[in-house]
Amino acid sequence: MARYQVGIRTEGRILEAARELLGELGLDGTTLKAICELAGVRVGSFYNLFDSKETVVLRVVAEAIAAVDPDPAHLGTETLDDLVEAYIAFFTKDPVVARIYVQIAVSGALNNGELHHRILRHHEQRADRFRAAMQRDNPALAAGEASDRTEILLATLNGLAFRAALDSEFEFARHARAVTS
Amino acid sequence: MARYQVGIRTEGRILEAARELLGELGLDGTTLKAICELAGVRVGSFYNLFDSKETVVLRVVAEAIAAVDPDPAHLGTETLDDLVEAYIAFFTKDPVVARIYVQIAVSGALNNGELHHRILRHHEQRADRFRAAMQRDNPALAAGEASDRTEILLATLNGLAFRAALDSEFEFARHARAVTS
DNA sequence: CTCAAATTAGAGTGTACAATCAAAATTGAA
DNA sequence: TTCAATTTTGATTGTACACTCTAATTTGAG
Known part of the structure; x- marks a missing residue:
């Protein structure tokens, strides 16, 4: 070894x-x-x-994602905006790699059980961080409500990224920032 | 012939x-x-x-999409809800075909120029119908604002569909309906 | 220096796949 | 009934690809 x-x-x-x-x-x-x-x-x-x-x-994709992590040490201090900006950075900095992530997720999910679990777990971990940040920003928010809002926020970001992959002229960052405000 | x-x-x-x-x-x-x-x-x-x-x-996918069209004759009478429900129906009725659509869109877009244009045009046509329905529902809405809202709504729906492809347990329809209300 | 372990070379395997082609068979309009 | 156009056949081609295997070479700890 x-x-x-x-x-x-x-x-x-x-x-x-x-x-x-x-x-x-x-x-x-x-x-x-x-x-x-x-x-x-x-x-x-x-x-x-x-x-x-x-x-x-997968190593290349994982490293690209890690490179824009706003809280690599997992201190739990990131805000929702930080996370959204990290997401924007990932898809803006290297759109082709970002598309590969989507591509793997979509095509691999049905065929390859192990890959499917990795991607699903990655999504869940990201959702957890978004949810936690959302509740730090707004402590009054109920857990279920925060969970639902997180899923919708992430879905919108993913959908906008998909849209940007289709058309490089699409103003991904502007639309993404509009969602959180 | x-x-x-x-x-x-x-x-x-x-x-x-x-x-x-x-x-x-x-x-x-x-x-x-x-x-x-x-x-x-x-x-x-x-x-x-x-x-x-x-x-x-592509024929199979196109026919699956056409099968749930709420206004096949293009009379321009559909509401935003109709369109959202049609979207939900497409992804609920045959999730595997729906995933194939996403798969083609993501992987085909970069490699195959002709396919890329077809998919982009399809998106734009759908966006036009959503936007028109949105402005019928709310005539006071400015054009630019309606356009932006449409992009975000469609992105969210696409993202939720992507999420559902990852996990069949995901309550796609409930989240999708929550977006419009 | 020694030598086991790590690394490298590179020809070779397997194989699943979409697509082609020329010849034979059939259809159906007139 | 005729016959040109359409449809069918199926053997064949091409080929791009990820991955394997064994033997030679290099590394570096002791």
Whole structure:
């Protein structure tokens, strides 16, 4: 299990290559072969470090989401606005990766049970943070009501993101901010 | 171009087979071979009637959408509630086909220019109908304001549908109706 | 320096899939 | 009945792809 430095560096190059290609060509356009070529690695080396193409894609997406987290340490101090802005940042900074997230969620959910659970859990964790922030902002809010409002807020944000994926001219950020005010 | 009866019947059988398999197995699970087998047709016959697999899938989705249209004749009498209920009906009646629509929209948009335009146009047409109904309900509403509200309403509905695709337990209809009231 | 463990190479496997094509069969209008 | 147009057949093609396997090489702890 003790990693060698060279292996860790190779892993980094593969992740970097995957990040670049996914952001440029999307999920379907990014082949394993292309990732390996850009990373300067043979296919066998890839599979020594990653279980599958899916693994590396999920890593890239997860890191993109983590990169805009307003409260990485989970101190519980974030406001609802912080969370909404983080959401906007994720979809604005790298729309192609954001679309890949949606793509995986939609197509993977029926076919791949394990992936389905990961994505559902991710949604629930995000919903929990939104709900908690909402109740910090407004302590009088009943739990069920906060829960319902959270689902609707998240649905609207997801829907706006979907809309922005369809048309790059769409003013995603303006509409998203309009929802919370 | 004059069609023979037998060809029209074959086309019907292929569409029926595609509808059944897509609703049961989803987009990826439905192969051309399986469609042909269920329809009792050889692959060559399929390609005599349809240009591609994509063509038949889009036909199935389009017909599912048309089936719940509250105003198929375009009389312009539908209310906003009618439209929302039609949206709910589409996603409730055949969730797998509904998910396929989302799947095509998300994955097809970047890769396939023609498909992208079709989906964007479909969204815009729907948005127009929502906006018109909204202004019939409330004639005092300014055009820009109605436009913005429409985008947000549609985004919320799309997001809720996406959420429902992730978790079949999710009370899609209840949340959707809560948005308009 | 040694050597077991980690890493790399790269040819090879499998395979599921959409789509093509030319020839045979059938349809149905006139 | 005729026959051109339509439909059917099914073997075939192409091919893009993720992933495997074994042997050679490199690493770095002791």
